[in-house]
Amino acid sequence: MDEKKMAIIATKGTLDWAYPPFILASTAAALGYETQIFFTFYGLQMLKKDISDLKVSPLGNPGMPMKMPFGPKWFRDINWNIPNAVQSIVPGYESLATTLMKMTIKNNGVATIPELRSLCQEADVKFIACQMTVELFGFSHSDFIDGIEYGGAATFFEFAGETDICLFI
């Protein structure tokens, strides 16, 4: 039986959007899929050596519930509907939101992004960084973890053309 294959293009560079590619890739690998992720544009953030500083922004994100991960239940149930105008002038607002999000992640037994990334690597998920955006954003290969490949659109299609599942995230 031929091994199934999955390819993902990861384009986002925030803490929240780092989840879908790493969750899907690690799970696909556990199910026996040969899996590749092509990181391009802001997705390159997820390949940096230290990814503990990825942030989440509630600014301009009306879909994001703003709830406190501590205190009594009635307090945790409040959805803090803070206007964009206020969010944008408070210094450190994103860092605060990120800290709260990380607490929520921990409280819920959800894996951290560094953990999911290493689970992908252990399961032989192949990481490919888009060389064009590496140069465009002034990164160098030493900014990124070892064991990744660098390539372009044609490299992506070589594998993607053979896949059963192909996602753009």
Add this chain to the structure above:
Amino acid sequence: MNFDKELDARGLNCPLPILRTKKTLNEMSSEQVLRVVATDPGSVKDFAAFAKQTGNELLSSSEAGGEFTFFIKKK
């Protein structure tokens, strides 16, 4: 039910119970049985799907007091 190995996946959320299960199965030999205990309600459907796709047999799946117990026989 008899089992050869046990995995405590309580408190873990998707996709960790499946990933840990896969990793544990890798360390076991064919026909051996793994018992997994999880608290993630999504794990019921996930373990059935995992078994179907990987060919490892889900011998039983049960719930008691908010804990889900799965017995999986390695292919």
